[in-house]
Amino acid sequence: MIVRTLADCEQSNRKIVTETWDSTRMLLKDDNMGFSFHITTIYANTETHIWYQNHLESVYCISGEGEIETIADGKIYPIAPGTLYILDKHDEHLLRGTTEMKMACVFNPPLNGKEVHDESGVYPLEAETVA
Template sequence: MPTVPKGIARWAYPYFPWNTDADFHRLVTRPSRKYRLLGRCTLLVRSVEDVVGSEYDVDWGNGTSRRLLVQADELGFSLTETYVQPGSESYLRYDNHQEVCYCVSGAGSVETADGLFDIKPGMLYAPGMGEPHILRSEHGMTLMCVFSPALQGPEKHLLTPGVHSSY
């Protein structure tokens, strides 16, 4: 039975549930995507073109969301390329996910109880979990968004003016 390899400190990987050499051996000899360890990981390569037209190419109500990483990928988070339609106003709230959005093109704004914040390329916003926010874009905007925990993939908003949609 192998021991923890030299240079791999157990304390450095608090998210790996091994306490004994037997636990470590179990993870190394039966790796899953959840436990990426010691070069036994499976490289995941996916492009936006792979997602277009699939169940993960979602019309979320005021644009499209291409879910590049989803819960089934077992990474613990989702990555989406989200397009916000010109002239849209979306009342949003994520009760079950932490969201971080990075603007790659276009411009818009996000409004919370703390105020109105302009969003342009190179900026990110991260509302607190469950924090209501209003996302607006006058001319269209593309965001790269991370959700934790991961989205299942096909979730959609039910947008109603003045009512914050959540999933």
């Protein structure tokens, strides 16, 4: 059994910080569960271009408000507490935080830990691991 607290993970190298978000990776590839689980904070008044070409992701909004815009068709979907969005087709999108949003995220295949978006909004399939 694996037991971790969010507080402990936030104080470790499992917390990745960028200009528009931070993500605490609580469950990773090395845990051998077949998926990874993260608690991610999207900062207020930000926009992040994302295109997971190598991963599928589901995201549940715990708190805060924002929106997601799909690049292919320009559709905009509001995000509020209780919203789940599922990137089941490697959807290229813009994620906007109107207020700070706290999100629970699941990735398949699982992340290694140190992933950040490249210039195209993509996470690499393999990245540096965290302890």
